Amino acid sequence: MVTSPQIATSNALIPSHLPRNLTAIFIGATNGIGETTLREFARFTKRLAPNVIFVGRAQEAGERIARECKSLNADGEFTFLKADVGLLKGVDEGTLQTGVETEEGPSKIIAFRGHGASMATLTMEHLAKQYPNVSFIHDFPGPVKSGIARGPGVGMMIMRFMGSILGPMMNIPLEESGRRHVYLCTSARYPPKAEDKSSAVPLGEGLLIAKGTDALVGSGVYTVDEHLESGDEKVDAVLASLRREGMTEKVWKDAESEFVRITGKTKIQVG
Numbered sequence: 001m002v003t004s005p006q007i008a009t010s011n012a013l014i015p016s017h018l019p020r021n022l023t024a025i026f027i028g029a030t031n032g033i034g035e036t037t038l039r040e041f042a043r044f045t046k047r048l049a050p051n052v053i054f055v056g057r058a059q060e061a062g063e064r065i066a067r068e069c070k071s072l073n074a075d076g077e078f079t080f081l082k083a084d085v086g087l088l089k090g091v092d093e094g095t096l097q098t099g100v101e102t103e104e105g106p107s108k109i110i111a112f113r114g115h116g117a118s119m120a121t122l123t124m125e126h127l128a129k130q131y132p133n134v135s136f137i138h139d140f141p142g143p144v145k146s147g148i149a150r151g152p153g154v155g156m157m158i159m160r161f162m163g164s165i166l167g168p169m170m171n172i173p174l175e176e177s178g179r180r181h182v183y184l185c186t187s188a189r190y191p192p193k194a195e196d197k198s199s200a201v202p203l204g205e206g207l208l209i210a211k212g213t214d215a216l217v218g219s220g221v222y223t224v225d226e227h228l229e230s231g232d233e234k235v236d237a238v239l240a241s242l243r244r245e246g247m248t249e250k251v252w253k254d255a256e257s258e259f260v261r262i263t264g265k266t267k268i269q270v271g
């Protein structure tokens with residue numbers, strides 16, 4: 001477990017270990033965990049003049065958050081990009097498919113519901129092979145009081161009701177979750193597979209480099225819980241069995257065929 005004081009110490013060291021003018025992209029940062037992580041990132045990168053791009057659908061919230069971040073970090077650039085990442089046609093605005101049912105037709109990723117989390121991890125493993133100098137972290141944030149249940153419908157109403165009863169006992173405060181996510185993005189605890197030439201905040205006392213999804217230390221893809229600890233042996237075993245079944249390739253092939261069906265291309269050049 002990485003404790004709150006360890007996270008606070010590490011985040012406070014960000015200005016002395018990360019480069020000036022670093023670029024950060026946040027997908028889904030107009031509410032909840034993404035918004036709070038963005039705001040905490042702005043707070044902790046004050047002297048670094050970061051160039052931040054963040055994505056969401058809510059224009060008004062995006063503009064408000066950009067202003068708030070600028071007031072927290074006057075040297076930073078905070079650019080809101082309005083895009084629906086549930087649609088592949090939003091991809092050329094700098095985003096990726098999320099796998100929900102959309103006007104472009106039901107994404108086949110829906111078929112994997114229930115296995116969704118493992119499939120996301122396997123997709124990261126596939127991408128990590130192509131980009132070994134990038135570190136991939138699939139994290140479970142734990143219960144966080146956010147805007148996740150703000151939508152219409154009975155399901156959301158039930159979620160809000162359950163949240164109002166159980167939330168006070170279980171919820172991780174939103175700001176704490178934001179600080180944890182800033183830590184995940186900046187700490188040397190989760191290095192990429194390739195020799196790590198990037199900047200990161202060094203491990204603090206008593207902390208070790210995390211175990212990757214292939215059960216090897218520092219192997220570039222991590223699945224972590226709300227305490228920022230890697231999955232246990234059971235998680236390793238499930239992932240190993242899915243890999244043996246060739247699921248990594250199947251998931252990627254499936255996603256790629258959806259890409260081609262909707263866009264007519266296998267890749268979209270961003271920027």
Ligand SMILES: NC(=O)c1ccc[n+]([C@@H]2O[C@H](COP(=O)([O-])OP(=O)(O)OC[C@H]3O[C@@H](n4cnc5c(N)ncnc54)[C@H](OP(=O)(O)O)[C@@H]3O)[C@@H](O)[C@H]2O)c1
Pocket residue numbers: 027028029030031032033034035055056057058059061083084085086087098140141142143144145146147148149
């Ligand atoms: N809160 C929890 O307890 C909890 C627990 C486990 C996992 N999670 C996961 O953590 C993630 C963040 O959750 P949250 O609680 O912070 O939710 P949230 O408050 O609903 O925030 C979701 C963010 O994603 C954006 N977004 C959603 N759909 C989008 C789309 N199609 N295109 C572009 N942006 C989109 C929303 O912005 P717009 O509305 O502006 O588009 C918003 O900024 C989710 O993946 C959730 O499943 C949360």
